[in-house]
Amino acid sequence: MAPKIFIDGEHGTTGLQIVSRLQDRSDIELMSMPAEQRRDQDVRTRFLREADIAILCLPDDAARESVALAADAGTRFIDASTAHRSNPDWAFGFAELSPDQAERIAAAQFVSNPGCYSTGAIALIAPLVTAGLLPTDYPVTINAVSGYTGGGKQLIAQMEDSSRDDAIAAAHFAYALTLAHKHVPEIMTHTGITRRPIFTPAVGRFAQGMLVNVPLHLDLMSGTPSMADVHSALSRHYGSGSVVEVAPLAVSASQPRLDPEEMTGSDRMKLYVCGMEGAGQVNLVASLDNLGKGASGAAVQNLDLMIRG
Numbered sequence: 001m002a003p004k005i006f007i008d009g010e011h012g013t014t015g016l017q018i019v020s021r022l023q024d025r026s027d028i029e030l031m032s033m034p035a036e037q038r039r040d041q042d043v044r045t046r047f048l049r050e051a052d053i054a055i056l057c058l059p060d061d062a063a064r065e066s067v068a069l070a071a072d073a074g075t076r077f078i079d080a081s082t083a084h085r086s087n088p089d090w091a092f093g094f095a096e097l098s099p100d101q102a103e104r105i106a107a108a109q110f111v112s113n114p115g116c117y118s119t120g121a122i123a124l125i126a127p128l129v130t131a132g133l134l135p136t137d138y139p140v141t142i143n144a145v146s147g148y149t150g151g152g153k154q155l156i157a158q159m160e161d162s163s164r165d166d167a168i169a170a171a172h173f174a175y176a177l178t179l180a181h182k183h184v185p186e187i188m189t190h191t192g193i194t195r196r197p198i199f200t201p202a203v204g205r206f207a208q209g210m211l212v213n214v215p216l217h218l219d220l221m222s223g224t225p226s227m228a229d230v231h232s233a234l235s236r237h238y239g240s241g242s243v244v245e246v247a248p249l250a251v252s253a254s255q256p257r258l259d260p261e262e263m264t265g266s267d268r269m270k271l272y273v274c275g276m277e278g279a280g281q282v283n284l285v286a287s288l289d290n291l292g293k294g295a296s297g298a299a300v301q302n303l304d305l306m307i308r309g
């Protein structure tokens, strides 16, 4: 029998994108709740308990509530929110993190989707820690720019509706200026770095796509690796055929600029190893769609692992 899938929050930004990826599939039964009932707890409870897998596209508190409403019914969960990303009882939904992560996701009742920025940062940092090249107390900095859909319905309205009192007119703005962004804990948990990274995100006036940038001093890394060593560690980790692709060094070297919309519409992620050989610095960049590999696309990849067991 086709597994029943319920998207709690199907009318929000992440939820709508998951619906568009699943609506024509015949191997699942997609349950759908009328929009006007989306906040009716009795109806949600019934849907959550009847589903084989519920995908939560809700704010953190509502996601916690959904789990409490149906975990005892055996419903399996994929949570797109931040609520469970550093919880050891939840499988972290980045299958490319380690060789056994896909199996862990496939077998889990509870799977937490990574944040969009975290997906890029963890993808660049974790393999270098695993390879012994990046000491866990390295003072990591992460700089990023995201499309504005990353902020959900609220930020979309602020960027697109200039008649609002809280409209944002800027073409590009920096935020999380206190350095207290909610993705920092999950980045530390899933890379193993012990010194809190400095994370400076920004938003641009484009809907989808993002660049996540981790610049490193090679002489502060273990054994002072070359750019080629860093590139090899990432390439070995992801191998060929992965949804995470490491651009060849020559391709990275030939980029005069990187466009944050490069991966818009894709559920894959591209990593670049830039810098100047001999200058002692490397500039790592992850390019992804915040709603693709950064959210909805990743949720569907996790769903497929869970369905296939």
Ligand SMILES: NC(=O)C1=CN([C@@H]2O[C@H](COP(=O)(O)OP(=O)(O)OC[C@H]3O[C@@H](n4cnc5c(N)ncnc54)[C@H](OP(=O)(O)O)[C@@H]3O)[C@@H](O)[C@H]2O)C=CC1
Pocket (backbone or CB within 6 Å): 009, 010, 011, 012, 013, 014, 015, 038, 039, 056, 057, 058, 059, 060, 062, 080, 081, 082, 114, 115, 116, 149, 150, 151, 152, 153, 154, 290, 291, 294, 295
């Ligand atoms: N946008 C992105 O790029 C990413 C988002 N995420 C995460 O995914 C989750 C959803 O985000 P996003 O889709 O952007 O947010 P949106 O604001 O676009 O959508 C959230 C949806 O949840 C519904 N909702 C809010 N509160 C409740 C509640 N108490 N009970 C039932 N439904 C509720 C909203 O309903 P209503 O329409 O009534 O407001 C809305 O449909 C968040 O946790 C976010 O952090 C993760 C990675 C990337």
Ligand SMILES: CC(=O)N[C@@H](CCC(=O)OP(=O)(O)O)C(=O)O
Pocket (backbone or CB within 6 Å): 080, 081, 082, 114, 115, 116, 117, 118, 146, 147, 148, 149, 150, 151, 152, 155, 182, 183, 201, 203
């Ligand atoms: C541009 C923008 O506002 N982005 C969001 C993060 C989006 C994301 O990854 O989602 P989670 O909320 O699930 O972590 C922010 O910085 O809060």
